[in-house]
Amino acid sequence: MEIFHYLEKYDYEQVLFCQDKQSGLKAIIAIHDTTLGPALGGTRMWEYQSEEDAVEDALRLARGMTYKNAAAGLDLGGGKTVIIGNPEKDKNPDMFRAFGRYVQSLNGRYITAEDVGTNETDMDNIALETEYVTGLSAYSGTAGNPSPITALGIFQGMKATAKEAFGSESLEGKTVAVQGIGSVAYSLCEMLHEDGASLIVTDINKEAVKRAQDNFNAKAVDPDDVYEVDCDIYAPCALGATINDNTIPKLKAKVVAGSANNQLHRREHGDILHEKGILYAPDYVINAGGVINVADELVGYNRDRALQNVQRIYKNLEQVFAISNRDNIPTHIAADRLAEERIQAKLKSRNQFITNERSILDRRQ
Ligand SMILES: NC(=O)C1=CN([C@@H]2O[C@H](COP(=O)(O)OP(=O)(O)OC[C@H]3O[C@@H](n4cnc5c(N)ncnc54)[C@H](O)[C@@H]3O)[C@@H](O)[C@H]2O)C=CC1
Numbered sequence: 391m392e393i394f395h396y397l398e399k400y401d402y403e404q405v406l407f408c409q410d411k412q413s414g415l416k417a418i419i420a421i422h423d424t425t426l427g428p429a430l431g432g433t434r435m436w437e438y439q440s441e442e443d444a445v446e447d448a449l450r451l452a453r454g455m456t457y458k459n460a461a462a463g464l465d466l467g468g469g470k471t472v473i474i475g476n477p478e479k480d481k482n483p484d485m486f487r488a489f490g491r492y493v494q495s496l497n498g499r500y501i502t503a504e505d506v507g508t509n510e511t512d513m514d515n516i517a518l519e520t521e522y523v524t525g526l527s528a529y530s531g532t533a534g535n536p537s538p539i540t541a542l543g544i545f546q547g548m549k550a551t552a553k554e555a556f557g558s559e560s561l562e563g564k565t566v567a568v569q570g571i572g573s574v575a576y577s578l579c580e581m582l583h584e585d586g587a588s589l590i591v592t593d594i595n596k597e598a599v600k601r602a603q604d605n606f607n608a609k610a611v612d613p614d615d616v617y618e619v620d621c622d623i624y625a626p627c628a629l630g631a632t633i634n635d636n637t638i639p640k641l642k643a644k645v646v647a648g649s650a651n652n653q654l655h656r657r658e659h660g661d662i663l664h665e666k667g668i669l670y671a672p673d674y675v676i677n678a679g680g681v682i683n684v685a686d687e688l689v690g691y692n693r694d695r696a697l698q699n700v701q702r703i704y705k706n707l708e709q710v711f712a713i714s715n716r717d718n719i720p721t722h723i724a725a726d727r728l729a730e731e732r733i734q735a736k737l738k739s740r741n742q743f744i745t746n747e748r749s750i751l752d753r754r755q
């Protein structure tokens with residue numbers, strides 16, 4: 391990988407390699423863009439095939455956070471960390487403390503949180519060394535597990551998408567096929583069931599499927615069969631890249647709206663959905679509930695306020711659909727435009743001079 395070529399192509403600000411021999415820490419902090427504010431994005435711990443894969447993942451995820459935070463209306467830029475290692479075997483508290491010291495060294499340019507492979511306990515260890523961490527354990531009066539709140543955002547976003555696709559936001563009587571009944575999707579199924587939707591579920595974990603069958607009267611299908619079931623909405627809530635060359639021809643749903651990150655295998659798959667008349671709720675717009683929730687910790691966590699802000703996802707998607715209709719473009723491009731318009735507007739307003747402790751006026755005797 392030609393690293394500076396890549397950084398220049400997507401306009402990254404900074405990449406920091408962090409190593410601590412004693413704890414075994416090997417981390418990469420990527421800061422994509424801080425136009426809107428300090429970069430906020432979680433820390434992923436994963437056993438990568440190669441160091442190059444780890445760098446690529448950190449860069450791709452950091453850029454995704456710039457768009458997610460901008461489209462969510464947060465005054466935050468985009469960044470992300472990956473820690474190289476197996477989260478089941480290689481973790482220790484000192485590793486996260488060492489990482490916390492690196493985060494502190496950035497003096498607030500980057501704020502971290504949970505991601506795949508890390509949890510509230512890891513964030514608590516990071517917090518022993520830096521104030522620039524969110525998503526701490528709920529016992530310390532903070533946000534705690536973001537999944538139910540992410541689910542609320544998906545539920546709101548699904549309603550906005552249903553309104554655009556079917557003319558009514560009501561999910562009563564709609565059939566939703568949910569892929570992956572993990573932390574987010576279980577809460578989502580609960581809300582959908584209460585709202586009168588019928589559920590078709592799948593998971594590689596049989597217990598998760600049984601729980602949904604027992605509690606929400608859901609119909610179960612095998613993981614490979616979920617794409618072609620008769621349904622109104624397909625909700626990918628497991629892995630990324632499930633919208634691809636193989637699955638699109640099978641889809642009977644008129645709407646794709648779920649929590650997974652990076653749902654489109656390639657960007658052109660968003661174009662194909664558009665051409666086929668399948669309305670796609672862009673992943674980083676609809677799944678921003680988690681980051682909206684942890685961002686609230688930065689100003690002193692207030693759950694009611696965080697929940698209210700998560701409801702904004704409905705309006706954010708309405709805006710995406712308005713741009714898509716106005717410019718006759720697929721929704722994934724409309725979402726990018728929404729995020730980029732916010733960043734550009736902020737860049738322009740920087741032309742106005744403000745006095746601060748760094749300005750020339752401050753040097754007067
Ligand atoms: N937890 C959160 O607040 C947020 C989560 N997301 C994304 O949402 C998705 C779900 O997140 P969580 O619920 O936290 O994860 P989770 O790990 O609790 O749930 C994922 C579920 O998917 C199942 N699964 C894996 N491969 C599958 C397959 N091939 N077919 C069917 N099921 C499969 C797993 O068995 C598991 O039950 C992830 O892509 C995550 O990145 C995005 C934003 C925030």
Ligand SMILES: O=C(O)CCC(=O)C(=O)O
Nearest residue numbers: 431432503504536680681
């Ligand atoms: O939700 C979080 O814990 C942090 C935000 C983030 O990294 C994400 O939304 O992918």
